[in-house]
Amino acid sequence: VIREQKVSFFLRSFLVNHVTCALCDTVCTSVSSLKAHIRFRHCDERPFHCHLCDSGFKNTYDLHKHVETHSDSDAYSCGVEGCGFTSRTLRTLRHHYKRA
Numbered sequence: 001v002i003r004e005q006k007v008s009f010f011l012r013s014f015l016v017n018h019v020t021c022a023l024c025d026t027v028c029t030s031v032s033s034l035k036a037h038i039r040f041r042h043c044d045e046r047p048f049h050c051h052l053c054d055s056g057f058k059n060t061y062d063l064h065k066h067v068e069t070h071s072d073s074d075a076y077s078c079g080v081e082g083c084g085f086t087s088r089t090l091r092t093l094r095h096h097y098k099r100a
Contacts, residue, residue, distance in 0.1 A: 065089065 018027050019034045023042050028034040039045070039058070046056030048063040052070045057063040068075070074086030076093040080100065087093045 065091065 018029055019031055020027050021034060021037055021042075023038070026037055026041075028037055043058075046058055048057045048060055049055070050057075050063060050066055050070075052067065055066055057066060068089045071088050074088055076087045076090055078085035078093065078096060078100075083100070085093075085096050087096065
C-alpha cells in the first residue's frame with residue numbers, strides 16, 4: 001500500500017509539475033526550461049554573431065567555440081610523446097584522443 005501511494009504521488013507530481021512542448025512532445029520540468037527548449041530546438045534566431053565572419057549562434061558558448069576556430073595558432077597539442085598533433089580547439093583535440 002505504501003509503495004502504491006509513493007507511485008501515485010510521483011505520477012501526480014510528474015503530471016502537475018511538468019509541461020509538454022506542443023511542437024515535439026518533449027516534457028520539461030518548468031515553464032522556463034520549456035521556453036529554453038523552444039528557443040534552442042525550434043527557433044532559427046541566432047542573436048550572437050561572430051565579429052570575424054558572418055556566422056550567428058543561438059548562445060554565447062557556441063559563439064566562443066566558433067571564435068576559437070579563427071585563431072592562427074594551435075592552442076592545444078597532444079600530450080603523447082612523439083605525436084605532434086595540434087589543434088585550434090579543445091573539441092578537436094578530444095576527438096583526436098578518441099581516435100588514437
